[in-house]
Structure formats: C-alpha cells, structure tokens
Amino acid sequence: MFGRARAHAKKNARSREVIPSTVVACRRMSSLDFGQIPPDTISALHDALVAARFDDDLLHEAEGVAPRLLDPVRLPVVHAWLRARDDAGARIARLFAYADHVETAHVDDALGPALRRQLSEHGVLRQSDDGMRATIRIVPLCGLHIASDPMEAAGDPVMGPGAFTLEMAQLMPVTAGDRVLDVGSGAGSLALVAASRGATSVVGIDLHPRAAAVGRFNARLNGLSAEFLTGDLTAPVAGRTFDLVVAQPPFVVKPDEVAATTYLHGGAEGDELALRLCAELPAIVAPGGRGLVLVETLRDAAGIGSRVGQAVGDAPLVTISLVTPGTSRDLLAIGYASIAHPDLGDAYAAAAGHYWRHLAARDATGTLHVLVDIRAGASRTRPVAVRIDRPSMSGLTAEGLCEIEAGVDLALSSDDELLAATVCLAPGGVVTQSQSLGDGEVSLRLRWPEPVRGEQVLSDAASLVVEVAAAPTHVATIAAAYADATGSTVDEVRARVLAFVRGALASGLLVAR
Numbered sequence: 001m002f003g004r005a006r007a008h009a010k011k012n013a014r015s016r017e018v019i020p021s022t023v024v025a026c027r028r029m030s031s032l033d034f035g036q037i038p039p040d041t042i043s044a045l046h047d048a049l050v051a052a053r054f055d056d057d058l059l060h061e062a063e064g065v066a067p068r069l070l071d072p073v074r075l076p077v078v079h080a081w082l083r084a085r086d087d088a089g090a091r092i093a094r095l096f097a098y099a100d101h102v103e104t105a106h107v108d109d110a111l112g113p114a115l116r117r118q119l120s121e122h123g124v125l126r127q128s129d130d131g132m133r134a135t136i137r138i139v140p141l142c143g144l145h146i147a148s149d150p151m152e153a154a155g156d157p158v159m160g161p162g163a164f165t166l167e168m169a170q171l172m173p174v175t176a177g178d179r180v181l182d183v184g185s186g187a188g189s190l191a192l193v194a195a196s197r198g199a200t201s202v203v204g205i206d207l208h209p210r211a212a213a214v215g216r217f218n219a220r221l222n223g224l225s226a227e228f229l230t231g232d233l234t235a236p237v238a239g240r241t242f243d244l245v246v247a248q249p250p251f252v253v254k255p256d257e258v259a260a261t262t263y264l265h266g267g268a269e270g271d272e273l274a275l276r277l278c279a280e281l282p283a284i285v286a287p288g289g290r291g292l293v294l295v296e297t298l299r300d301a302a303g304i305g306s307r308v309g310q311a312v313g314d315a316p317l318v319t320i321s322l323v324t325p326g327t328s329r330d331l332l333a334i335g336y337a338s339i340a341h342p343d344l345g346d347a348y349a350a351a352a353g354h355y356w357r358h359l360a361a362r363d364a365t366g367t368l369h370v371l372v373d374i375r376a377g378a379s380r381t382r383p384v385a386v387r388i389d390r391p392s393m394s395g396l397t398a399e400g401l402c403e404i405e406a407g408v409d410l411a412l413s414s415d416d417e418l419l420a421a422t423v424c425l426a427p428g429g430v431v432t433q434s435q436s437l438g439d440g441e442v443s444l445r446l447r448w449p450e451p452v453r454g455e456q457v458l459s460d461a462a463s464l465v466v467e468v469a470a471a472p473t474h475v476a477t478i479a480a481a482y483a484d485a486t487g488s489t490v491d492e493v494r495a496r497v498l499a500f501v502r503g504a505l506a507s508g509l510l511v512a513r
C-alpha cells in the first residue's frame, strides 16, 4: 500500500491500487454515499479501529510482506500472513485494507455485532458467500484512520492514502496555527494530517464530486476539523491565502485510448495539471509561506525546473525542484495498466501497450520524481529557481526540507552575508578514502547513513572544506584555511570558496547553522 513504488506511477511495479485475482471477481463499486453514515456509527467505528490496534505499525508490517511485487501477486500471501496472525487488528486489516472476505463471527469479534449490523445497514459491509466484505477501504496514516473508495473500485474512485501521500505527510512542515490548503485532497488525507499537527484552519479542495463527503467523514472519524470544498484547483478559495499549500496532483500520462480517471491522469504529458497549479500558487501562498507539489514528470530536455519557472512567471518566489529518479517506461506501462485492470487479462495487455506506445511517442524513457517547493520570500524582488538532484526522496522529513530551504536561502545571500555565516557538514556525513588497485589513485567520498543524500566524490579542495566544516564554522574561516593550504591569499581564493560553499549549501552537503 505504501510500498515505495506505489501510487499512480507504480514505481518498480509495487502497487496497492491493484488487488489479487482472488478478489477481482467481485470488484467493489465506488458509489457509497459517505454522507449518509450517522455520526454515532462513525464514532463507534473509530473506537473499534483504535481498540483493535489497527495502526501504522500493523500496516507497516503487512506492507513488509512480499514487497516490490504487484498486488495481484502478493495479496494472497498478505492475506495468509494476516490470517495466521488472526488478532482483531489483522481481521480489520483484511476487511478494510486488503480487500479480503472475513467470516462474520470474526467480524463480530473485531468490531462487535452492533457495529457490524450498523455498518451493514449503511452499505459499508456486505454479506458474501464466503463471509463479509467491506465496500470502503480504511488505512492508518500518521496516527489517523483514512477511509476512501477501494483503490481497485470500478468507476472513478475517491483516492485514499498511497505511498506518495505518506511521503508528502512526512516532509510537509506544519507549524501550530498555520492556515493549510490541500489541493486535490481526495479522501482528505493530507488536510487531516495537517489538522492533527496543530494547523488551525485547514481546507481541502477536490474536483471529484464525492470527495468532499469522504473528507468530512474522515474528519469526523478522527475527531478533527477541516473544511472540504468541491472545485477546480484553487478556484474555490480565490482571494484567500495560506501558510502551507500541499498537493499531490494526478500526474499519470493519458493515452487517447485509455478512459480518464480523476485521481490518476494529469494530461497527455502527465504534468499539465501540476504546472497549472504551480501557476496559481503565487496568488495563494501567504508571505513567508510555501507551496509543495509532489509530482512525477517525463524525463525531457526542457527540464522540470524551467517548466515550473515558466508556470510561476515573474512572481518573486524561490522555487526549489528536488529531483529524484522516477520509474522506467516499461514499469510505468505495467503499473498504470494494472491499476484499471488488476486481473492482468486481455484489457490489461491492451492498456499496457497503449501506455508504452504513448510514452515512446514522446521519447520518454521514464519519469523523474519531483518535489516542487515554492516559497514566498517577503524580501525578494525577482524569481529564483534552484534544482537539487538527490538519489531518493525517502527519509526526507519536514526538518530536512527546512534545512534544505535554509541552505538555499544562505546560498542566495550576498558575498558579505555568506562570509559572515556559519555552516557545517550535513549531520551524519562521513568521509571515506579508497585507493584504486590499478593506478593507485586515491579518491575521497562523502557518505551519509540515510539514502536521501547518497554518496559524493570529493575533490581535494572540497575535502579540505568538508574537513574544516566538520564542526560549525564561519565561511570566512573556511576561506582562510583554504588560502593557507594552497599558499594563496584570502582575496585570491574568496570567489572560488564562496562558489563551492554556495553549491554545497544548495546540494545539501553543507547546512546553515
């Protein structure tokens, strides 16, 4: 479900939006009217989910079963694992998260007979030949429970949390009192995570006509307060501003032959909707605030940074595009086709071909996975765009993102401000030395324990700077040390050192202190 490669991109063909062939036969419909479920039933459901310990830890463990495989292949094994575990949490996970049938007596054990009857009465549970099935999906997310249409639902489902939702939830900085807008809120996941972290005013907007009702259901399920509106991008809140705008918009390419799905398709190129949103952000992000858009975009020469720059226009914003590798063309075609056709039959084969040819016609070898971070810096007069390449987005936290932003801001400051600033090697960085057996050449590398920063080969000059900045150090001190080591004057090396420090701050090698 939250397998790293999930979501609409289906990275590495790991998917939670597909279901095993055993349940394809009774594909669930996405038509439940969430608005007709009474508050006391929602409240009893919340209590039952909590009492059963159906939580993030359980989901994490279940997601560790046969990861990196398409759900049609892995779900029978996940079901077997949950059946062997057979506590109340596992039964609820089978019912609501993993589209399994559960014996009625076991549903009664997990939820209680009264709640089971209420949920059946309102169409949330259905009796089938082999037990009970749920018509909605519920998964834990950051301490909350989020209900949605099942992702495998026929029709046009309202999307619940996926891998990229979790990624955004982990990296979005929310400060108590923030006004937060979630654009394309789906089931309300990001909006409600923001509300749970102390945002005072939270709005979710979605084009899907049933999304607002699902968002309100989830607000009630979690005892949180948020406003859910229906409309196109930011149109319903025109004239209002927000401290944090988050969006995980649809970004899958849409071939002509494939039927449109609201949560999935972003246009023929995939990123059209995301770029349209970027163009609306300058008007909606408050001074000192930020807009975060998580998107996959086709690899192309023009580059996401310049396309975002064009979309944002002349607004005096600082835009950071954090770029990581996405998914190959072949795996995209497999993943996208398996979302609509999880039985992997003839329709799947046709759709996979449509997607593959659509991508090939655009010379797309795959995607880039990009976080666009647009900040309204109050004192700037012109737009600034920075692209940062990283091996992975995984492990990036809100604190890590703020550190990157602070580094970029310092890199953009004047020479005098930078010389007076204190910088430090990014926490956890270790310099290692290796020597080639062939020519005996020695290379120095900087490694971090977490994958998000990867590994970097250091030149002699860079290793000197890194050594000096192992503890918090003035940039002027680094320049003096470099001049001393190279037998030059500070005046002679200043420009070179400042250029290196700027690049190191923007790439995350050094951080501002």
Ligand SMILES: C[S@@+](CC[C@H](N)C(=O)[O-])C[C@H]1O[C@@H](n2cnc3c(N)ncnc32)[C@H](O)[C@@H]1O
Pocket (backbone or CB within 6 Å): 008, 158, 159, 160, 161, 162, 164, 165, 183, 184, 185, 186, 187, 188, 189, 190, 205, 206, 207, 208, 211, 231, 232, 233, 247, 248, 249, 250, 251, 262, 263, 264, 273
């Ligand atoms: C990839 S889903 C993300 C849902 C949710 N934010 C999450 O992370 O779970 C994209 C969402 O954008 C919505 N959407 C699509 N086009 C939209 C538009 N023009 N304006 C607002 N929302 C839109 C879809 O209905 C869907 O809920």
